[in-house]
Amino acid sequence: MAQALMNYLDPGAIVLGLKAATDQDVIRILADRLESLGYIKPSFAEAVIAREARLPTGLPLGGKNNVAVPHTDPVHVLKPGLALATLVDPVPFSNMEDADEKLEVKVVFLMALNDKDMQIEMLQEIAGTIQSPEVIAALIASKSVEDVSRLLG
Amino acid sequence: MAKQKTVLFACGTGIATSTVVAHAVEDAMKERGIRFNSRQCKATEVAGQIDDVDLVVTTTQLPKDLGKPVITTLAFLTGIGKADALDKIEAALRD
Numbered sequence: 001m002a003q004a005l006m007n008y009l010d011p012g013a014i015v016l017g018l019k020a021a022t023d024q025d026v027i028r029i030l031a032d033r034l035e036s037l038g039y040i041k042p043s044f045a046e047a048v049i050a051r052e053a054r055l056p057t058g059l060p061l062g063g064k065n066n067v068a069v070p071h072t073d074p075v076h077v078l079k080p081g082l083a084l085a086t087l088v089d090p091v092p093f094s095n096m097e098d099a100d101e102k103l104e105v106k107v108v109f110l111m112a113l114n115d116k117d118m119q120i121e122m123l124q125e126i127a128g129t130i131q132s133p134e135v136i137a138a139l140i141a142s143k144s145v146e147d148v149s150r151l152l153g
Numbered sequence: 154m155a156k157q158k159t160v161l162f163a164c165g166t167g168i169a170t171s172t173v174v175a176h177a178v179e180d181a182m183k184e185r186g187i188r189f190n191s192r193q194c195k196a197t198e199v200a201g202q203i204d205d206v207d208l209v210v211t212t213t214q215l216p217k218d219l220g221k222p223v224i225t226t227l228a229f230l231t232g233i234g235k236a237d238a239l240d241k242i243e244a245a246l247r248d
Contacts, residue, residue, distance in 0.1 A: 055165035055196075055213060062233050073166075096165075096212055097225050119169040123230075127173060131232030 005082070005125045005152040011145045012037050013083035013110075020085075023093045023105070024049050027070055030083040030110040039081035039112045047072040048110070056094030058103040059130065065140060066103040067130050068093040069123070074114035082122060083110040084148070086140050106140050158207035158246050159190040163215065167195035170212050170230065177229040178210060181239050187246050208245045 013033040020026045031045035048070045057069045070093075090104035109126055113119040129135055135151060142148045160178070164170035171193040179191060194202050196213045209215065209223045212230065222245050228238040 051165075059227055059231050060233070061231055067231075096170075096230075097214065097227050099214060113169070116168060120172045123169045123173050124176075127230045127232075130230070 005129055006149055008080070008082040008122050008125065009084055009148070009152065010034075010037055010039070010081055011149070013039075013081065014145050014148055015083075015085045016142055016144070016148070017088050018085045019088050020091055023052065023068070023070075023091055026085055026087065026091055026108050027052070027110060030085055030108065034081055034083050034110065034112055037081070039077065039079055041076050041078060044072060044076040044112070047076045052094070056096055056099050058093035058095045058105055060095055060103050061130060061133070061136065063133075064090065064104050065107065065133070065136050066090075066093070066105045067107045067109065067126075067136070068103075068105045069109045069111060069126060071111040071113055077112045077114040079112070080115050080118050080122070081112045083112075084108070085110075086142065107136060157188055157190050159192065159205055160242075160246070161199065161202060161206040161209045162191065162193045163196050163199050163209060163211040163213065164193075165196060165213050167193050167198065174210060174212060174229040178239070178242060182243065182246065185239075185243055187243060189246055208242065210242065 027048050028045050034040045051072045052070050059067045085108045087106050090106050092102040093105045095101040095103050162171040162175040175191050211225050226238040228235040
């Protein structure tokens with residue numbers, strides 16, 4: 001399977017082995033990276049956090065290695081981009097299909113989106129990637145941006 | 154030939170996730186020889202769009218008692234339970 005997620009991921013917005021206490025911490029840390037790289041406006045992080053409370057983005061993968069894909073409206077975005085964090089200890093995100101259920105998330109893809117077609121492509125690539133438990137396990141085990149690039153390139 | 158049924162795909166914003174799901178379902182149903190009309194909307198818009206719809210497929214929680222069959226599934230994003238979700242959709246479309 002093609003793993004073309006590296007086409008969207010900025011190496012400067014990949015944070016591996018992050019220690020964070022909450023979903024909000026993860027979102028703020030990744031948003032800081034995207035902001036300093038010129039992808040988003042300063043309003044982005046809080047908008048993502050507010051959306052997550054209403055429309056959560058946790059995706060259950062049937063085990064402990066769940067994924068979340070937080071994002072928000074195009075108005076907070078300057079250009080499309082993707083940030084990635086792998087977490088040392090899982091952080092709870094609410095389940096997209098059942099907001100009352102918390103998922104233990106180990107991988108977070110923070111999406112900066114302002115183009116409908118690219119948004120769909122990016123989400124499709126993420127879906128293709130997370131449907132392989134081997135790839136997710138290898139992603140969590142990745143120690144360097146080069147590892148991630150080999151895996152998702 | 155029976156009239157094509159209409160499936161309403163819903164997600165939080167009615168754009169990205171529902172498109173990914175709609176494409177996946179369209180491709181899989183084509184392989185099973187089933188065609189249907191496809192529409193998308195936000196979860197909050199479903200109640201107002203339900204009248205001519207035969208089936209709703211959603212990735213996010215919807216109001217209860219919409220009066221039409223609803224399949225809530227993340228299978229087309231996560232891959233988990235995909236065959237089961239497709240069987241349910243096929244059954245609803247052949248019904």
